């Protein structure tokens with residue numbers, strides 16, 4: 001697909017991108033390369049930028065549904081997007097950056113890696129986030145160069161998957177080569193049950209597909225390695241790492257303090273307290289799902305969420321796992337002499353360069369803590385730029401539910417004349433939730449404005465508009 005910036009084979013595109021990105025020493029904004037066609041988008045790293053671009057990113061998961069991210073997606077469309085995301089999680093040996101890869105090594109649970117893959121891949125290619133590496137369980141300093149290279153040679157692209165997950169036990173998957181699996185759904189079930197069954201079957205099939213896709217890449221990798229060993233002329237295997245590269249990567253690695261696995265240096269460094277963190281752990285850190293604040297006075301809050309003001313729904317920014325500073329973010333300083341793979345030189349020709357400075361030492365003396373808004377920092381939020389949209393959608397869902405409840409209430413009062421009807425509706429709505437200045441709440445209060453003949457779709461459209469306005473107003477308060 002178009003979201004892998006400049007593949008190695010396309011030398012022209014790679015050169016083009018490189019010359020652009022080196023024109024300024026420190027780019028003030030992140031650039032996303034649009035692939036061989038050379039189309040580029042500029043993305044500011046500020047929150048406002050993230051929220052606004054989330055709606056119009058052409059490479060992002062939202063693109064299939066058109067410009068409006070608030071538009072409801074069909075089940076088929078959601079499935080297609082999910083499948084594409086899983087495809088993006090496949091580790092491919094040709095997509096290599098400084099000896100690492102663009103997709104995670106060990107994550108099999110999709111919930112953990114539900115980040116925006118085009119964002120993460122771009123950050124890795126731009127050398128702003130450490131690539132994903134196959135880790136070692138342990139490292140022994142006494143290993144010789146040959147021993148270490150042999151161990152690295154044996155590393156797979158992805159950790160083995162558990163073929164029989166308990167969650168998919170007994171779920172039929174049918175023929176994976178066929179896209180249609182409607183026939184697997186029990187039509188005697190209720191609509192709701194059918195929907196639930198469909199999602200279960202879809203997820204079980206997707207899991208098996210993911211294993212197949214990764215296996216295919218593993219085989220390609222293995223075959224190429226074997227071929228390269230036999231070949232006299234190694235030119236064709238330019239994506240494979242040289243012996244020097246394998247040795248240099250793993251000889252001076254470090255343990256990630258969260259997963260305790262041994263990775264090539266440099267690792268990412270937390271912006272606040274300068275602690276190491278591997279990319280595999282970093283991409284899993286995310287905001288909690290939208291929820292009501294826990295610390296409220298329970299006596300006054302209704303037990304049913306639909307009774308509560310949707311504007312109170314929140315989603316706090318992530319905290320640093322080491323020092324709990326809010327708005328977690330990292331920086332990454334690549335080794336300049338090891339720029340190989342995508343937008344770098346050919347991995348196979350890499351030769352060891354004597355580096356007088358210890359990378360660990362360099363990293364520690366490099367800087368003090370940095371603000372989340374610093375342009376070197378990659379925040380957790382930037383990997384899932386649609387968090388604001390998700391939050392708004394959840395608020396809208398609750399608002400819609402209470403509007404539906406109101407509509408039902410009104411339909412029971414239709415005996416009253418129309419002007420009384422609307423005033424009784426208004427007083428009913430406002431008495432249930434006190435007036436707030438926020439637009440969403442206004443939308444709810446506005447139910448009194450709608451004629452009793454308004455269809456649910458009309459009310460919903462109105463509320464979507466209100467929510468978009470709210471989103472823009474919140475994200476850009478100066479305008």
Ligand SMILES: [Zn+2]
Pocket residue numbers: 256257258259260261277278279280281282
């Ligand atoms: Zn880790």
Ligand SMILES: [Zn+2]
Pocket residue numbers: 270271272273274320321322323324325
């Ligand atoms: Zn910290």
